[in-house]
Amino acid sequence: xxxxxxxxxxxxLDKCIGCHTxxxxxxxxxxxxxxxxYMWWNNVETKPGTxxxxxxxxxxxxxxxxxxxxxxxxxxxxxxxxxxxTNIFYNPNLPVIDDYYEPFxxxxxxxxxxxxxxDQPTARPVSLITGKPxxxxxxxxxxxxxxxxxxxxxxxxxxxxxxxxxxxxxFQLEKMAFFYLPRICNHCLNPACVASCPSGAIYKRxxxxxxxxxxxxxxAWRMCVTACPYKKSYYNWHTGKSEKCILCxxxxxxxxxxxxxxxxxxxxxxxxxxxxxxxxxxxTAKADEKDLIxxxxxxxxxxxxxxxxxxxxxxxxxxxxxxxxQNSPIYRFVKEWKxxxxxxxxxxxxxxxxxxxxxxxxxxxVKKTDNAEQQDKMHPIAKKWEDNWLYDTSTKExxxxxxxxxxxxxxxxxxxxxxxxxxIKEKWKKLMAVRIHRRKVTVGDISDExxxxxxxxxxxxxxxxxxxxxxxxxxxxxxxFVIPAAHREQAIEMMDFxxxxxxxxxxxxKKPVVRGI
Amino acid sequence: xxxxxxFILIVLPYVALATFLIGSIYRYTSRKxxxxxxxxxxxxxxxxxxxxxPFHWGIVFIFLGHLxxxxxxxxxxAWNSQPVRxxxxxxxxxxxxxxxxxxxINLFIRRYTTPRLKYVxxxxxFAIYILLIxxxxxxxxxxxxxxxxxxxxxxxxxxxxxxxxxFQPDITAVALLPWTVKLHIMGAYLIIGILPFSRLIHMLVxxxxxxxxxxxxxxxxxxxxKVRSSKSPWSVHRPKNT
Numbered sequence: 001x002x003x004x005x006x007x008x009x010x011x012x013l014d015k016c017i018g019c020h021t022x023x024x025x026x027x028x029x030x031x032x033x034x035x036x037x038y039m040w041w042n043n044v045e046t047k048p049g050t051x052x053x054x055x056x057x058x059x060x061x062x063x064x065x066x067x068x069x070x071x072x073x074x075x076x077x078x079x080x081x082x083x084x085x086t087n088i089f090y091n092p093n094l095p096v097i098d099d100y101y102e103p104f105x106x107x108x109x110x111x112x113x114x115x116x117x118x119d120q121p122t123a124r125p126v127s128l129i130t131g132k133p134x135x136x137x138x139x140x141x142x143x144x145x146x147x148x149x150x151x152x153x154x155x156x157x158x159x160x161x162x163x164x165x166x167x168x169x170x171f172q173l174e175k176m177a178f179f180y181l182p183r184i185c186n187h188c189l190n191p192a193c194v195a196s197c198p199s200g201a202i203y204k205r206x207x208x209x210x211x212x213x214x215x216x217x218x219x220a221w222r223m224c225v226t227a228c229p230y231k232k233s234y235y236n237w238h239t240g241k242s243e244k245c246i247l248c249x250x251x252x253x254x255x256x257x258x259x260x261x262x263x264x265x266x267x268x269x270x271x272x273x274x275x276x277x278x279x280x281x282x283x284t285a286k287a288d289e290k291d292l293i294x295x296x297x298x299x300x301x302x303x304x305x306x307x308x309x310x311x312x313x314x315x316x317x318x319x320x321x322x323x324x325x326q327n328s329p330i331y332r333f334v335k336e337w338k339x340x341x342x343x344x345x346x347x348x349x350x351x352x353x354x355x356x357x358x359x360x361x362x363x364x365x366v367k368k369t370d371n372a373e374q375q376d377k378m379h380p381i382a383k384k385w386e387d388n389w390l391y392d393t394s395t396k397e398x399x400x401x402x403x404x405x406x407x408x409x410x411x412x413x414x415x416x417x418x419x420x421x422x423x424i425k426e427k428w429k430k431l432m433a434v435r436i437h438r439r440k441v442t443v444g445d446i447s448d449e450x451x452x453x454x455x456x457x458x459x460x461x462x463x464x465x466x467x468x469x470x471x472x473x474x475x476x477x478x479x480x481f482v483i484p485a486a487h488r489e490q491a492i493e494m495m496d497f498x499x500x501x502x503x504x505x506x507x508x509x510k511k512p513v514v515r516g517i
Numbered sequence: 518x519x520x521x522x523x524f525i526l527i528v529l530p531y532v533a534l535a536t537f538l539i540g541s542i543y544r545y546t547s548r549k550x551x552x553x554x555x556x557x558x559x560x561x562x563x564x565x566x567x568x569x570x571p572f573h574w575g576i577v578f579i580f581l582g583h584l585x586x587x588x589x590x591x592x593x594x595a596w597n598s599q600p601v602r603x604x605x606x607x608x609x610x611x612x613x614x615x616x617x618x619x620x621x622i623n624l625f626i627r628r629y630t631t632p633r634l635k636y637v638x639x640x641x642x643f644a645i646y647i648l649l650i651x652x653x654x655x656x657x658x659x660x661x662x663x664x665x666x667x668x669x670x671x672x673x674x675x676x677x678x679x680x681x682x683x684f685q686p687d688i689t690a691v692a693l694l695p696w697t698v699k700l701h702i703m704g705a706y707l708i709i710g711i712l713p714f715s716r717l718i719h720m721l722v723x724x725x726x727x728x729x730x731x732x733x734x735x736x737x738x739x740x741x742x743k744v745r746s747s748k749s750p751w752s753v754h755r756p757k758n759t
Contacts, residue, residue: 081728096558097559097560195732222556239553
């Protein structure tokens with residue numbers, strides 16, 4: 001056993017309201033610079049949708065991630081030693097800026113400085129690359145909320161194995177459903193970006209598993225952009241260096257939650273430590289596609305196991321980190337309750353960001369109803385709605401709705417479980433069981449037998465349902481973010497030895513101050 | 518002509534080599550962030566193919582050819598002792614030279630006709646383009662007009678270059694060469710001299726280490742096996758992972 005600790009995350013998609021506060025928090029801190037304007041280390045996509053960059057999930061285009069070859073080994077799909085070095089002069093699979101969008105701003109000054117004319121002055125959009133006026137063809141979140149057109153959604157790469165009829169049903173206006181998918185770097189256990197970097201500039205930190213790009217070693221060979229199947233490594237066209245999400249490590253080392261997590265309005269995000277067995281990474285990444293998720297869960301170890309604790313200590317994992325691992329909300333969601341799944345496990349990078357699959361947009365149906373009675377109760381001057389439909393989330397038949405969902409199950413399965421529909425069903429049953437159990441507790445209009453049957457069906461106890469409810473709906477800040485405390489006093493030491501830093505030039509610059517320079 | 522010959526063939530190489538060495542070491546140690554190939558594929562990814570690929574593969578083989586004639590001149594002469602082999606070598610080299618020139622011209626056109634690229638191009642890039650185009654053109658001109666270059670490089674230029682490296686410059690033979698050849702030699706020194714101050718620095722950081730390093734890289738700030746062991750107590754010198 002080679003036990004390491006990893007900072008992992010859970011995003012509870014049922015709670016995401018798609019407000020993009022996380023994206024803005026990240027942008028304001030890290031990527032509001034020349035050459036980085038187009039980068040969104042954190043972005044929120046509408047699913048179904050093409051995402052950012054456009055169709056990033058289609059590895060037929062971008063050739064990201066690992067693929068298993070005939071003799072059972074895994075290779076990088078579009079990079080690696082042979083492909084990476086022979087394509088170093090021209091990378092045939094590199095996304096270009098138009099696949100993301102050309103960053104722009106508006107000439108606001110024209111509004112103020114315009115001379116008096118017959119017409120109102122306008123602020124024309126100008127490119128942030130050339131500074132010239134442009135016609136905006138795409139921007140951040142261009143397909144947000146389907147953007148009023150299903151064209152983006154129809155081109156979602158996750159519609160493989162879904163029949164055209166099923167697809168069409170999804171886009172009928174009354175049945176249309178979508179959900180939000182916030183994405184940051186997954187800080188994978190088997191990162192394709194690290195493996196693809198010819199200069200060796202990208203590395204995974206041993207202490208917390210954060211994947212970083214050393215800006216002084218990066219030489220713009222741009223293989224990481226291709227290799228990352230999530231397209232979370234970005235090329236800065238101005239500095240000629242690649243950049244990616246750093247999981248706000250300067251904040252985390254100081255005991256603060258990463259900016260995107262801290263600012264999350266829907267409180268969908270959880271962050272904590274997982275202990276895992278690093279000696280099994282290779283074996284896990286090579287597993288058959290159907291076993292991938294199970295194997296990935298298997299290398300995550302029980303932080304209460306005495307044997308695990310002993311081995312972890314032997315491997316230099318701090319006591320405070322082990323303590324954090326025992327309180328980790330991630331361990332509970334992923335291992336104990338088995339509610340969360342990795343995004344696109346079939347890319348074989350073993351991502352450490354888990355998602356609780358969304359239930360609400362999937363479970364509700366739209367029903368015809370007569371609203372006349374309700375309308376009559378309203379004040380005479382109140383606006384009367386002419387529609388007569390109801391967004392119905394009632395669950396009279398316990399599992400009936402699961403089969404009548406508005407999303408093909410396959411679609412969710414293609415996103416979170418490499419196509420395994422049973423796995424998704426299992427999670428949804430659990431999420432439903434928690435709701436039904438809580439309905440009994442708070443409202444009491446469901447019989448005990450029904451609740452017992454539901455819980456048994458979902459393979460959980462009432463205590464577990466209460467615990468899930470508590471951590472989903474009522475968690476305090478410290479329960480959502482369990483950041484190992486040990487990093488605080490080591491924060492400066494992570495950069496350099498404190499003795500050397502005293503009298504230094506400040507954060508990030510290790511050289512002592514020399515007068516005149 | 519003597520002063521000019523002395524300048525081009527004796528002064529310039531030492532100045533160029535000195536600036537190359539000092540400049541490269543300074544830039545690599547003190548301005549590491551600025552060492553990058555500064556790829557512009559991200560802003561323009563279509564026309565680049567017909568420029569970058571022929572140019573780079575061309576220059577890789579042309580550079581290796583010059584290097585081989587410099588390091589093992591006897592080997593080159595022995596190879597050239599049969600006319601067929603000489604022809605094969607010369608024609609191959611010429612094709613790579615053409616490929617380099619075509620690539621360079623494509624790159625030049627691409628860079629100055631794509632609006633976006635104007636904002637990632639500086640004056641030094643222009644200087645490099647001109648220098649490289651002239652240098653490649655001169656090289657092809659020489660290869661075509663003064664045959665057979667691979668042989669007389671090995672007998673004339675290799676001893677001269679050795680004399681430069683031995684700090685006993687001997688230019689008697691080289692001074693008699695036509696002015697186009699001298700121009701080509703001068704171009705080479707200029708390229709070496711400005712290399713550390715331009716984007717050409719990226720050829721010094723060719724990632725050959727990638728061939729033998731393992732794919733995954735994990736770094737610890739501390740030596741993880743020792744940092745919490747009771748044998749290495751908390752002290753000023755903690756077991757650092759270097």
